[in-house]
Amino acid sequence: MNDSPRAGVPIIELRGISKSFSGARALKDVDFACRSGSTHAILGENGAGKSTLIKIMSGVLQPDTGAMYLNGQQARFRSPSEAAKSGIVCIFQELSLMPDLTVADNISISDPPRRFGLIDGRAQRRRAEALLARIKCEDVNPNALVRDLSLSRRQMVEIAKALGMAPKVLILDEATSALTSRDVETVYGLLGDLKTENVASLFISHRMHEVERLCDTLSVFRNGSHVDTFARGERSPAEIVRLMIGRDVEAHFPPKPAPRQAAPYFEIENLSWENRLKGVNLSVGKGEIVGLGGLDGQGQKELLLALFGVLRGVGGQVKAAGTTISPSSPYAAKTGRTRIALVPEDRKTEGLMLPMSIADNLLAASFDKVSSGPFIDSGKEKAAVEDGIRKLQIKINEATDAVATLSGGNQQKVVIAKWLMTEPDVILLNDPTRGIDVGTKQEIYKLMRELADEGKAILFYSTDYAELVGCCDRVAVMYDGAITTELSGEAINEEAIVSASLNINTQSAA
Structure with missing residues (x-):
């Protein structure tokens, strides 16, 4: 097969692709094309067929009918490794890394450098160092076990692994949803570099601001069908959402109740853990949604884990209805007099x-x-x-x-x-809408408010400031392991949350 791009010919094209599972049609006669040097968004609700589409492109699945063309020539891949050898590399939402191997082992696992027929460990480490440097992850030790890395770092290692395969078509499935803000900016820059190198990037994201910033072409899928493809700027965000879900979106967030002073029910007093939590004080009332804001890595996730009995050596007190509780394990947290539930960060591995x-x-x-x-x-x-x-x-x-x-x-x-x-009486939510579509997000927002109306106490961490503004009765912003600012009422806005996240204003606001 001729691997060089041909003028006017899409680098990858699908014609009449259909795929069914147990009688349910996942893709219906899909035609789709992407060109070299393009950053092409694939949009749609969860269940629209996006995952099936990229799995067919990358050799994970075989279509029932239809054909795929790579640079104008028909291609059919029996495995992801076959697709990767032809230049199609996919970074799936479910990470493919092996946790008990090192970073260097994972990056080169499909084709490690060899010397005298054996794996060349030094060359493998040098290769890992170069790829990690390309994505500004010099802080990641190539000899570290993947299991010891944070979710964001694991995602970046997955990206380095994909770059090591020299892709002509790079597919990113919600690749930024688990990243810190700094790593997100790195990925944005990387996609720009790949564009100048004539690499085609297929970008799946439910974050419209990312799509509008990065992508020059957008394709919308709904119920297994390709609805439309258009250039960036040709349709408004509201029109795009309407294409995705087949209806108008009446309200993004459910209405909040009138501001009130909720009596403290779930109280956190001087909670500390190692150097990650530093005297956290916070209360959540029954029927109240309290948001946790701040930049990534300021202790929000550790706070939720401590409250759910996951961490050992936690100092301070937690009270419910005035009585001290000390969950020693998740089992104790969910079965105690005050029942606590945690929706974890990573549904694939933790949920x-x-x-x-x-x-x-x-x-x-x-x-x-x-x-x-x-x-x-x-x-x-x-x-x-x-x-x-x-x-x-x-x-x-x-x-x-x-x-x-x-x-x-x-x-x-x-x-x-x-x-x-x-x-549960207390519900802890760790970024629950990460990587899901706009329709499902709205269902979760509505559910949160319904649960609060039933008297549940909800502590809600989100990396999306718009969610904190739209959903929460109060927002507690964390900085360096402590709560530095509390916002309520009209004071809850993105500017105030961002300022507090950067520790520009540490004064409590009402």
């Missing part, structure tokens, strides 16, 4: 057991509620699963299907439904 069924995942935290002694009551089990699916409007084929078969948004709904089945 779900991907090979197991949807039903088993839904019941994982609450099997005691559907059991009679040592035995599961099949009637209660069936009713509980059906209730969880109905309440969260989870789109499934069968409850016995592996949860890995669901779209990202529906997987996140399973995580949330799992914890709601424990009937």
Whole structure:
């Protein structure tokens, strides 16, 4: 196959592609094309067919009908390694790194440098250092085990690994959703460099500001069909959302109740842990949504883990309804007199057991509620699963299907439904809308407000400041492991949150 780009010919083209799973059509006669040197956005709700599309391009799946063309010549890949050898490399939302291997091992795992027939460890480390330097991750030790890295650093290692394959088509599936703000800017610059190198970048993101900044061409998918392709600027954000979901969006966030002084219910007093939490003081009232703001890595995630009993050696006090509670483990947190639930940061590794069924995942935290002694009551089990699916409007084929078969948004709904089945009094949310579509986001915003109206106390960390403004009754901004600013009422706005995040204004606002 001639690998050099041909003038006027798309680098990758799909014609009449269809794909079904268990009788459900994921793609329907899709025509799609992308050109070299383009940054091309693929937009759509979760379940629109985006993941199936990129899995066909990258050799993970085979289409039922239709054909794919690479630089004008028909191509069919039986595996991701075949696709990568032809220049199509995908960075999936579910990271492919092996946690017990080093960074250098992971980066070169498909084709390690060799000497005398053996892997050349020194050359492999040098290669890793060069690729990490290209993405401004010199702080990552090539000899470090991947399991010891933060989620953001693991995502950057995945990007370095992809660059090491010298892609002609680089597919990024929500590649920035787990990154710190600094790493996001690095990826933005990298995509600009790849464009000048005539690499085609296919960019899947639910963050419209990213799409508007980075992409020159946008394609919208809905219900497995390719709806439209257009140049950046040809359609307004509202028009794009309408194409994605097939209807107008009436309101982005549900209305907030009138400002009120909620009586403290869940109180955090002088909470400390190692050098990550430094005397955190905060309260959340029943029926209140309190947001956690601030730049990434200021202690927000550690605070939620400490409250859920994950961390050891935590100092300070936590009270509920005036009584001191000390969750020593997640089990103790979810079964105590005051029940606490945590929707974790990474649904793939912390929230779900991907090979197991949807039903088993839904019941994982609450099997005691559907059991009679040592035995599961099949009637209660069936009713509980059906209730969880109905309440969260989870789109499934069968409850016995592996949860890995669901779209990202529906997987996140399973995580949330799992914890709601424990009937919690306090709900901790760690960036729950990361990497999901606008329609599902709105469903989660509505659910949060409904749960607050039922009297739940909600502590909500989000990296999206617009969510904090739109959803929260109060916002506590963290800086260097402590809460430096609290905002409420009209004082909750993006400018105030950003200023407090940068520690420009540490005065409490009302």
